[in-house]
Structure formats: structure tokens, C-alpha cells
Amino acid sequence: MIQKKQIKRDQETNKKTNLLRIIPLGGQEEVGRNMTVFEYHKDIIILDMGVQFPEEDMPGIDYIIPNICYLKGKEKNIRAVIFSHGHLDHIGAAPILLEQLGYPPVVGRPLTLALLKNRLEDHKKGSAKQLRSIIIRNITDRIRLGKFLTKFFPVDHSIMDAIGIIIETPHATVLHPGDWTYEEDPVSHRKVQYHQLAKLKRPTILMLESLGATNTNKRVPERVMYNNLQRLISQAPGRIIIGTFSSQIERIKQILEFAEKIGKKVALDGYSMKMNIEVAKQLGYIKVKKETLIPIDKIHRYPDKQIIVICTGAQGEGNAVLSRIVNGQHRFVQIKKSDTIVFSSSIIPGNERTIQRLKDNLYRLSDNVVHSDIMDIHSSGHGTAEDIATVLKQVKPDYFLPVYANHYFLKEAEKLAIREGFRKENIFILDNGSVLEFDHGRPHLTNQKVPTSYVMVDGLGVGDISHVVLRDRQMLAEDGMFVVIVKIDAETGKLINSPDIISRGFIYMKENKKLLDQTRDKVKKILKDRDPRTSADETFIKNKIRDVIGSFLFSKTERRPMVLPVIIEV
Numbered sequence: 001m002i003q004k005k006q007i008k009r010d011q012e013t014n015k016k017t018n019l020l021r022i023i024p025l026g027g028q029e030e031v032g033r034n035m036t037v038f039e040y041h042k043d044i045i046i047l048d049m050g051v052q053f054p055e056e057d058m059p060g061i062d063y064i065i066p067n068i069c070y071l072k073g074k075e076k077n078i079r080a081v082i083f084s085h086g087h088l089d090h091i092g093a094a095p096i097l098l099e100q101l102g103y104p105p106v107v108g109r110p111l112t113l114a115l116l117k118n119r120l121e122d123h124k125k126g127s128a129k130q131l132r133s134i135i136i137r138n139i140t141d142r143i144r145l146g147k148f149l150t151k152f153f154p155v156d157h158s159i160m161d162a163i164g165i166i167i168e169t170p171h172a173t174v175l176h177p178g179d180w181t182y183e184e185d186p187v188s189h190r191k192v193q194y195h196q197l198a199k200l201k202r203p204t205i206l207m208l209e210s211l212g213a214t215n216t217n218k219r220v221p222e223r224v225m226y227n228n229l230q231r232l233i234s235q236a237p238g239r240i241i242i243g244t245f246s247s248q249i250e251r252i253k254q255i256l257e258f259a260e261k262i263g264k265k266v267a268l269d270g271y272s273m274k275m276n277i278e279v280a281k282q283l284g285y286i287k288v289k290k291e292t293l294i295p296i297d298k299i300h301r302y303p304d305k306q307i308i309v310i311c312t313g314a315q316g317e318g319n320a321v322l323s324r325i326v327n328g329q330h331r332f333v334q335i336k337k338s339d340t341i342v343f344s345s346s347i348i349p350g351n352e353r354t355i356q357r358l359k360d361n362l363y364r365l366s367d368n369v370v371h372s373d374i375m376d377i378h379s380s381g382h383g384t385a386e387d388i389a390t391v392l393k394q395v396k397p398d399y400f401l402p403v404y405a406n407h408y409f410l411k412e413a414e415k416l417a418i419r420e421g422f423r424k425e426n427i428f429i430l431d432n433g434s435v436l437e438f439d440h441g442r443p444h445l446t447n448q449k450v451p452t453s454y455v456m457v458d459g460l461g462v463g464d465i466s467h468v469v470l471r472d473r474q475m476l477a478e479d480g481m482f483v484v485i486v487k488i489d490a491e492t493g494k495l496i497n498s499p500d501i502i503s504r505g506f507i508y509m510k511e512n513k514k515l516l517d518q519t520r521d522k523v524k525k526i527l528k529d530r531d532p533r534t535s536a537d538e539t540f541i542k543n544k545i546r547d548v549i550g551s552f553l554f555s556k557t558e559r560r561p562m563v564l565p566v567i568i569e570v
């Protein structure tokens with residue numbers, strides 16, 4: 001009897017564990033921090049480990065990485081981490097997370113893994129030695145990872161070696177193209193289509209990056225963009241300076257190869273850009289003669305007409321090369337009126353103002369500034385609304401999960417799919433930490449939510465910045481600080497001398513003598529009014545000063561500086 005019960009219980013737990021669980025740890029409510037966990041019984045595979053760049057309200061934070069609390073204690077179950085391509089929002093968090101997870105095997109195409117290796121070495125010298133790499137040499141490779149069988153398919157994206165992933169499980173087949181776009185007439189390879197994915201073992205779940213769900217513009221075909229760029233390059237009256245992203249490796253390759261064809265020299269500037277191109281060159285993905293690429297400090301040795309500078313900073317980032325050039329702080333490049341300046345990338349939301357300022361400054365310095373608003377010199381690496389519809393039609397998935405974008409893009413992708421004839425109940429919009437379970441029936445969204453709170457990286461510190469610290473930084477940045485130094489007699493608890501006040505970023509002290517005098521009086525009163533029967537309780541006095549002085553300063557100035565009481569007992 002007991003045995004029977006035991007067997008029944010085992011069967012029940014088996015029934016519960018033998019299902020596919022899809023858990024996004026990031027990338028469902030933002031652009032970046034992409035990371036998805038696939039779990040089947042005791043097998044886990046992970047897709048991507050990306051960073052998210054900080055928002056404006058996170059001063060001093062370098063980047064944010066996915067929260068891996070859910071994987072704590074399950075490290076031994078992780079069969080592999082697959083990387084869809086080498087962009088930082090897909091590999092950027094790997095140096096920290098792989099270490100925390102005890103370096104599970106990593107799977108990817110050659111360029112992806114080479115960029116990953118570089119990223120690890122940049123983070124910690126020698127750490128790349130820990131990598132256990134499974135290189136996808138051929139797109140037709142299949143890799144068995146526990147209960148999962150993984151296969152791959154090519155996708156169009158702005159970096160070479162971007163792949164889509166097919167995950168076969170006993171219950172369903174998951175299709176995930178990573179980042180993708182749909183190029184009608186690609187320049188460097190055959191047209192990529194997705195009809196073959198409709199023939200996979202059903203049911204199929206399509207997890208589709210939907211960043212372009214609201215983009216109803218016709219995408220600029222690659223060929224048009226390259227023709228425009230090539231015309232600009234060959235007709236430029238003087239030097240040509242191109243500001244772009246270091247992640248646009250495919251585009252930089254095209255420019256390099258064209259430059260070589262027409263006998264121009266190219267100087268690259270920007271650490272990440274030089275590194276990316278070097279890695280791609282070493283793997284043979286970019287084939288240019290040694291003499292085509294010249295160091296930036298040698299450009300003056302050639303006639304202006306022969307020079308192309310490709311640099312980072314098209315978003316106006318403060319420290320990037322293009323900003324330094326514009327501000328006259330670049331050691332080797334000063335802008336001349338005859339230079340042609342090209343912005344070859346789209347604007348990341350939130351950077352509009354900075355880019356506008358950069359544009360204005362460039363127009364003051366050069367007569368030939370070209371950007372995407374006036375000429376098609378940029379082609380997005382992400383599919384548009386029309387492209388999403390095309391892929392849905394080609395793949396014909398049983399279930400649709402829009403992924404890798406802010407919530408509203410996911411919702412728009414859902415609407416789009418419904419317009420294309422998809423049934424609403426077969427579409428699932430997951431948040432970070434949602435758990436989608438899939439057994440032999442329909443997938444269903446559980447009530448469970450795994451932890452996904454921000455893990456912020458600040459310099460070399462990982463996750464040691466809390467929201468309290470962040471709030472402090474915001475306060476300091478907005479309203480400055482106000483330090484009140486109080487000396488008290490250790491025995492009597494009485495104030496010695498008048499309190500000292502230091503303020504930064506709040507008021508100009510010399511012009512606010514009256515306010516400071518009033519503040520000193522308030523502090524004196526706090527100490528005098530204290531119950532004489534209690535000893536000098538430092539925390540109490542500090543809190544009182546913080547509260548009273550804080551609201552007093554607010555009533556006078558309508559600003560809330562950070563009030564820092566310092567008590568010195570003598």
C-alpha cells in the first residue's frame with residue numbers, strides 16, 4: 001500500500017517536472033538585458049546574457065545585468081549557454097554571470113564566441129581560459145543538451161554570425177531568431193527566409209524579437225544604403241568622417257572593402273570599434289590589405305581626399321571619439337570645412353537632445369554633414385512591423401511570444417499578429433520573471449514570478465548598488481548636499497560653539513548668509529530642546545536635524561538637498 005502511494009506520488013511529481021518551462025530573466029520589459037532560461041526536468045539551457053544600459057535616473061551606473069537568483073542551486077543542471085550573436089545586449093553580462101554560474105559550456109558561432117572571449121579578458125585577465133566552448137562550425141550542426149536538441153538557422157542582422165535557435169523538446173519546438181531583420185536583397189549573402197521553420201515538429205512556439213513592431217515605415221534596403229554611402233565616399237571633396245556604432249561590424253566591413261577598391265585609406269578610432277574589427281579580421285570575416293587600414297595618428301601623411309575616419313560616438317556619448325573631435329579635444333583630428341561628416345546609425349531613444357547638440361556643433365564646423373534624416377544612409381538591424389507579419393506568415397507557429405523589447409512593443413506585436421489572423425489565446429506576453437509552462441496540452445502562464453530585480457554594475461562592483469544609493473545620487477545630482485557639523489560635550493550633551501555648515505550644489509553660501517544663520521539657530525534649538533534627562537543619543541539628534549533642517553530648507557528654497565548631520569563628541 002505504502003509502495004503504491006509512493007509510486008503514485010512519484011508519477012505526480014514526474015508529471016509536474018516533465019514539462020517545458022520558459023522563463024525570461026530579462027529583455028521582456030526593456031531593450032537589453034536579454035536572457036532566457038529553458039528548463040525541462042533537470043536540464044537547463046540559457047539563451048543570451050546581455051547588459052542593459054542605464055536609464056537617465058541611474059547616475060554613475062555603468063550597466064545592468066540580469067538577475068540570476070533563480071539559477072542559484074541549479075548550476076549543475078545548466079547544460080549550456082547559447083549566444084545568438086555578439087552584440088553587448090546579448091553577450092555583455094557573460095563575464096560576470098558565467099563566473100557566478102561556474103562557467104557552464106558556451107555555444108555560438110565563431111565571431112560570437114571570439115567577441116565573448118575578448119569581453120571576458122577585458123573584464124578579468126585570464127578568465128577566457130575558463131571558457132568551455134562549443135563552436136557552431138556549420139549552421140546545420142545539431143547539439144544535444146540533456147533533453148534538448150538544439151539546431152540553428154541563419155538570420156539577417158547588423159553583425160556577422162547572427163543565428164536563430166531551434167530548441168526541440170519532448171513537448172514542443174521553440175524557435176528564436178535572436179535579433180533579426182528581413183532583407184529583401186542582401187548585399188553579402190543569399191536572401192534569408194523562414195519557410196523551412198514551418199515544417200518543424202509541432203507544436204511550435206515562435207519567440208520573436210519585436211523591437212520594430214511600431215515601425216510602419218518601409219525599411220531602407222541595404223543596397224540603397226550602401227549605394228548612398230559609396231557615392232558619398234567617392235565624391236567627398238576632402239576627408240570623410242563616419243560616426244557609427246562599434247556593433248555595426250557588417251557595415252564597417254562594407255565600407256572598408258569599398259574604400260580599398262577605390263584606393264582610400266581608413267583609420268578606425270574608438271576602443272570597442274578597433275577591437276571588434278580586429279577580431280573579425282583575425283577570423284577572416286573582413287578581408288582588407290594591411291595598407292588599407294592606417295593608424296589615426298598617420299592620417300596627415302595622406303592627402304585629405306584619400307582619408308576615411310570611422311569612429312564611435314554617433315549618439316553624442318560624452319567620451320566617444322566623435323564628441324572629442326567636435327569639441328576640439330581629439331589629438332589627431334580637427335574638423336575642417338571641407339570634411340564630410342556622416343552619421344550612420346539610428347537614434348537610441350533618450351539620446352535625442354544630445355544628438356541634436358552634436359549635429360548643431362557639426363554644422364558649425366563643416367559644410368557637409370549628412371545624417372539619416374536627409375539621406376538613406378542607415379538601414380535598421382531590426383525587422384519592421386511588415387517584416388514581423390512576413391515572418392509570422394512564413395513560420396506559421398502554433399504559439400507566438402513577442403520578446404526582446406519594451407512591453408508596449410510586445411503588445412503592438414500581439415495586435416499585429418491578431419490582424420494577421422492569429423488567435424489571441426495563442427499569444428503570450430511575458431514579463432521578466434514570468435514562467436510559461438508547457439506540457440502536452442496548451443502552454444499556460446503560471447502565477448509564479450522568479451526574481452528579476454535590477455543588478456547594477458558600477459565600476460567593478462556587481463550588485464552592491466542598491467536603490468538607496470541610487471536615490472542618494474539622484475538627490476545629490478538634483479539638489480546638492482548640505483552638511484551640518486555639530487560639536488557637543490560628551491558629558492553634558494550641550495552644544496559647543498555654533499554649528500558649522502558646508503554645502504555643495506545647493507546654494508551659494510556667501511549670498512545666503514541669512515538662511516545659514518537661521519539654520520544654525522534651528523540646530524541650536526534642536527539641541528537645547530532635547531530632554532536633558534536622556535544622554536546624547538547620536539542617532540536621535542541626527543534624525544532630528546535631518547528632518548527639521550530638511551523641511552526648513554525646503555520651505556525656504558523649495559529644494560531638497562541631502563542633509564548630512566555630523567556629530568562630534570568632545
Ligand SMILES: [Zn+2]
Nearest residue numbers: 085087157179
Ligand atoms: Zn543585435
